[in-house]
Amino acid sequence: MTRNDLMAERLKAVQQRIARACEQAGRSPDSVTLLPVSKTFPVPCVQQAMELGLHRFAENRMQDLRDKSQALAIHRLDWVMIGHLQTNKVREAAHYASEVQSLDRLALAQALQQRLLLEERQLDVLIQVKTSREPTKHGVAVDQLMEFADQLSDFSQLRVQGLMTIAEHHADEQRVRACFAQLRDLRDRLQARGHTNITRLSMGMSGDLELAIAEGATEVRVGSAIFGERL
């Protein structure tokens, strides 16, 4: 089997997992979007994925996002930032990212806004929420989310479309699922508060996408199940 066939098999398996999870949750299969996570995989792997019909990829380091975006510029791919974004990298984000899913603090929103005004463009963003008790995960604290979302209404260049989270890494499915359920509940509360633009839920990865779909994910971010184990 060639490397291309292997990736095609893996991609098909992921798409089947998504379809099955949707079916079990009584949801339409096209209510969930697959966001391929190409982080740590080199440009030829992204090209392979492109040949399988993928055109939107996520990275967790701004420098890698920029480099791959430049290397594949003629293909006009969409690049999504899903990792911690340092304020001194907003220039690259405003230029190369089609979307940032890791918006987690006001200073970052302010820096992005300034840079986007210069670039004369708007940016789709998701607010990253810390639903897990693990100390290392980034994200807005749950009890500060409402206020943070209210504050974001002032930023003309940021189109706030939804929420993103990384669930707790735990063997107990109930603990993982609780993180996803909490994100959905927060989305519903934001909508009730008037933030009707906040609809998307980016949650679920290779290991837990079924649980996320059962709790209402509109988008799953999948790396290793498509590209293979990261080195």
Ligand SMILES: *Cc1c(COP(=O)(O)O)cnc(C)c1O
């Ligand atoms: C790496 C990463 C993923 C994908 O993880 P896999 O387990 O490889 O599917 C999803 N979301 C974020 C934020 C990541 O950093």
